[in-house]
Amino acid sequence: MVTINDIAKMAGVAKSTVSRYLNGGAVSEKTKAKLDEIVAENDYKPNKFAQSLKAKRTHMVGTIIPRLNSFATNEALRGLENSLRLSKNQLLITNADQSREREIEAISTLAKQRVDGIVFFAAAITPAHVKAFEEADVPVVIVGQSHPDFHCIIHDDEKAGHSVGAYAVANGHRNILVFGVDESDKAVGVTRRNGIEQAFEGHDID
The missing domain is CATH 3.40.50.2300 (Response regulator)
Known part of the structure; x- marks a missing residue:
């Protein structure tokens, strides 16, 4: 009888990923497609009793x-x-x-x-x-x-950054310092900064 551990090994993913998939949780489309195929091929049926215990x-x-x-x-x-x-x-x-x-x-x-x-x-x-x-x-x-x-x-950080940059430009500011965070914070350090810089384009702002 195929178990959840067997499914995880065949898919090359963690047992918790299979559990999340079986319970309707978030997994990537690629992983979902692979698990759909493996579950169908092995006619796998989740243990309803175990699921009910976990549902507490x-x-x-x-x-x-x-x-x-x-x-x-x-x-x-x-x-x-x-x-x-x-x-x-x-x-x-x-x-x-x-x-x-x-x-x-x-x-x-x-x-x-x-x-x-x-x-x-x-x-x-x-x-x-x-x-x-x-x-x-x-x-x-x-x-x-x-x-x-x-x-x-998530916020639309690029749009938010662009709004801030455009506001500064519209009010005649050209000597502008952008004070932010490093790029490990993708939302603020990358996406929001990109929006600000896009608003500066064509306005002779360094």
Whole structure:
């Protein structure tokens, strides 16, 4: 009898990826197509009893935030907590204090606490983050950055950057300093900066 471990080995992916696929979670289109084929070829049927055991909920959602003194993050947490309270769920907040290592630790800790999901306010998504989420095997929503294997909530950072740059240009400014972050933060350090620089094109701004 084929098991979930067998499916994972045949597909060359982690067991948690197969579990996420079987439970309707986010996986890449390429991985989904491969798993569709393997599951069909082997006539694999998930263990409904095991799935029902796993379905037990704690009614807790964990969040991982980069720092406590962020107005934008605090406003998002306020809305998230209000929504969860209305649906009889609780919010757990973990402050990573802008440390990648603490973010990885928090993913593991929240998974051990059997949270029903994790909301990750991301400055960057590294391979270590992806591995930690796969091992945790917990539904995740990433806020602020984009990744093909996860549900993500993102801003249109390029458009936002362009609006800021265009506003400065329209008000006659030509000697402009852009103060931002490094390129490990794709949303702000790359996409938003690109939008700003596009607004400067053709206006003799260095």
